Amino acid sequence: MTLPAQDTRVTYPSGELVQRAVVLHVEPLADGRVAVLTDVTSFHPVDAAWPDQPADVGTIAVDGTESAVLDAVVAATDGTDLFVGSDIPVRKGTEGWAFLVAHLVDAGAAIAEGDEVVITADPAARHALSLGHTACHAASLALNAALESRWSKPARTDALGRPDFDGIAIASSRIEPFGSVDRYRLNKSLRRAGFDVASLVDEDLDVLAQTVTATVVWWISSGSPVRVDRAGDALTDRRTWVAELPDGTAEIPCGGTHVGSLGALGEARIAFELVDDEGTPVLEMRTRVTG
Known part of the structure; x- marks a missing residue:
């Protein structure tokens, strides 16, 4: 699967809680969870570089079936590999890298690349x-x-x-x-x-x-x-x-x-x-x- 080439668009700074989005990439992680990357999100992620504000809590839904977002973290890719949280080897904004919001869900969540989803942060x-x-x-x-x-x-x-x-x-x-x-x-x-x-x-x-x-x-x-x-x-x-x-x-x-x-x-x-x-x-x- 192709990794996103552009930064995730975020709507939480304007106070948005609910966002329709398209899944661009789904990647299993070593801890058993799955990182879901979308083109846009209303979810505020935790940033390992300065983790002052915790991530939002809420859900991501496909065709009305909701999966709990266990965590949301800043991730980054150079186009070849995906680095999540404290594993990111470069500073945010580094040229040639895309910086993303990774929604971490349970491995059993039925979410696939190309799905249209509704992301909801708990108000x-x-x-x-x-x-x-x-x-x-x-x-x-x-x-x-x-x-x-x-x-x-x-x-x-x-x-x-x-x-x-x-x-x-x-x-x-x-x-x-x-x-x-x-x-x-x-x-x-x-x-x-x-x-x-x-x-x-x-x-x-x-x-x-x-x-x-x-x-x-x-x-x-x-x-x-x-x-x-x-x-x-x-x-x-x-x-x-x-x-x-x-x-x-x-x-x-x-x-x-x-x-x-x-x-x-x-x-x-x-x-x-x-x-x-x-x-x-x-x-x-x-x-x-x-x-």
Whole structure:
């Protein structure tokens, strides 16, 4: 069977949940599952390069017979071989490669190349993760604002023009239903960049949490509209989260899904904890919203 030569077209950035598609390739995987590649999809996949937002859950149907999508991951092909998830040997967007959404289904699913299918992402699961991702961006900008005075040297700035603690110190980010967990390494390189790590380690983290939460609550009360701008419909086309905040318009590159307004987040709470990572202090930020 011929592997696709072009990137999968994706409709989830505009909020689509249901998509009619044509199966271009079906490939058994070593773990017993089958990768189904289509020309277009409404399914958000997990990206092994930065796996912050989990994949959508839902189904793929042929002639009304549904099969559960066990996972959805970014895959890539050079035209000869298919590489799935962390096995991809090149960066997304590499010339000569096609980057695809692989819908992973059970080996017994009756899906074949050329089938016309209906792909459906579960709306409740999508909404919960979209709330979490939008809240994550808002909390990161609010954290940058709260820590702005702790920089003694010029630093690269965030979408609102403040020193980008989040972008500089981030070690990992995990989007969860109705929230997120972000971890920041307070290491020597951050100190050399001019950030006052010592004062943060000694900080009353409850006070920091109150400050960050208050900013997010203010933005939520303003009902700031949110959208995802796209350079195109291909999986690798650049997408940008845009929020019209009271402080100004924030634009952050992002491949995930989002709600249409900060007002949709409901009540918000941000909490912090210092943890140890082999001798390096790590600031953990937990963001939760009610929706």
